[in-house]
Amino acid sequence: MTTEARPPLDGVLVLDLSRVLAGPYCTMILGDLGADVIKVEPPGGDETRRWGPPFVNGESAYFLAVNRNKRSIVLDLKTERGREVVRRIAARADILVENFRPGTLARLGLDLAELRERNPRLITLSISGMGATGPESGLPGYDFIVQAAGGLMSITGPPEGPPMKVGVAVVDLTTGMMAATALLAALHARHATGKGQHIDISLLETQVAWLANVASAYLVTGEPPRRYGNAHPTIVPYQTFDAADGPFALAVGNDAQWQRLCAAIGRPDLAEDPRFRTNPDRVANREALVALLAEHFRAAPAAEWIRRIAAADVPVGPVRTVPEVLESEQVKARGMIETVEHPTVGELRLVGIPFKFSATPASVRRPPPLLGEHTAEIEAELAAYVP
Numbered sequence: 001m002t003t004e005a006r007p008p009l010d011g012v013l014v015l016d017l018s019r020v021l022a023g024p025y026c027t028m029i030l031g032d033l034g035a036d037v038i039k040v041e042p043p044g045g046d047e048t049r050r051w052g053p054p055f056v057n058g059e060s061a062y063f064l065a066v067n068r069n070k071r072s073i074v075l076d077l078k079t080e081r082g083r084e085v086v087r088r089i090a091a092r093a094d095i096l097v098e099n100f101r102p103g104t105l106a107r108l109g110l111d112l113a114e115l116r117e118r119n120p121r122l123i124t125l126s127i128s129g130m131g132a133t134g135p136e137s138g139l140p141g142y143d144f145i146v147q148a149a150g151g152l153m154s155i156t157g158p159p160e161g162p163p164m165k166v167g168v169a170v171v172d173l174t175t176g177m178m179a180a181t182a183l184l185a186a187l188h189a190r191h192a193t194g195k196g197q198h199i200d201i202s203l204l205e206t207q208v209a210w211l212a213n214v215a216s217a218y219l220v221t222g223e224p225p226r227r228y229g230n231a232h233p234t235i236v237p238y239q240t241f242d243a244a245d246g247p248f249a250l251a252v253g254n255d256a257q258w259q260r261l262c263a264a265i266g267r268p269d270l271a272e273d274p275r276f277r278t279n280p281d282r283v284a285n286r287e288a289l290v291a292l293l294a295e296h297f298r299a300a301p302a303a304e305w306i307r308r309i310a311a312a313d314v315p316v317g318p319v320r321t322v323p324e325v326l327e328s329e330q331v332k333a334r335g336m337i338e339t340v341e342h343p344t345v346g347e348l349r350l351v352g353i354p355f356k357f358s359a360t361p362a363s364v365r366r367p368p369p370l371l372g373e374h375t376a377e378i379e380a381e382l383a384a385y386v387p
Helices: 022-032 063-064 080-092 104-108 114-119 145-151 168-195 203-209 210-219 253-266 269-274 279-284 288-299 302-311 322-326 327-332 375-384
Strands: 013-016 037-041 070-074 095-098 123-128 198-202 238-243 248-252 316-318 337-342 346-349
Touching: 013 022, 013 080, 022 037, 022 070, 022 095, 022 123, 022 168, 037 080, 063 346, 070 375, 080 114, 080 375, 095 114, 114 123, 114 198, 114 269, 145 168, 145 203, 168 198, 168 203, 168 346, 238 288, 238 302, 248 269, 248 302, 253 269, 253 279, 253 302, 269 288, 279 288, 302 316
Parallel strands: 013 037, 013 095, 037 070, 095 123, 123 198
Antiparallel strands: 238 248, 248 316, 337 346
């Protein structure tokens, strides 16, 4: 491999003490970027190895989704031998990621501050449900609980229906992304200081942070947000509509797009209607406009509306199923389905890497590991390591 072709995090060693989703997603991102990720698992393995069905040749699809580009070692952290191996890996590592409940590692005899004293360049990151401090810091926090407790469910779902969760574990996933971002910043800071540091991140804080414009609207007005289903609270029309044969998605982001939309669908009169000329007008008269558009769109198939509206350079698209997305030509063209050889599954298809580097490419170098697959290999490396 040439120097130019080395991945961005080539040479970075990550000690991964996390399990389930937020932590493993973070460390998978680091692994995709080239880091050597050592995943420490208890004798029974990461819980998600048993989450299913579906399973393929005994392997959980859930576990396979977020654990590529890692090596697995089995250690019992309740034993001194297990803790000592962790200390020895931490002494070499650049990054340590964990998502135990606050205080758990210290009670086990693996205090993160002590590990950083032994290795001042070590960057440690703790992911918790609610944060390391505060009145709820000791509570456990799966994604679903934080979607509820963090306000996301209150703004998700139909206006007259119950609060609903998002279809994927979006709080876990975005926490993993935020954690990876913070770790990359800490690596950059270490170039200047020569020292690592500790990063504290939680599912709750991540969820609150990306309430974004919804939180901002409440903070500046004091008015609680409400649910809009597939519509947008401050942009109209920006929702799904039912065509003659099924739904499609339409997103009119500005008044110029509105003018083009009206011409494209054969309703120039709507663009001239004083109730709908500007976006604030359309928001104020949402119900009247949506009713007019809904009636009009039922007259033709979704593909016809998409063709006409897209030709007018207005954002529009089909409502696809997951299989339709994963088999689409665009997803394939962008390399978003990767195939790797797995020791028990054989040819394994995985979702690909979303970022494409021009000079230091990320890649899928390893399949998700079997439980303890690399225990002997890693212990041999530790035995040979000379500080």
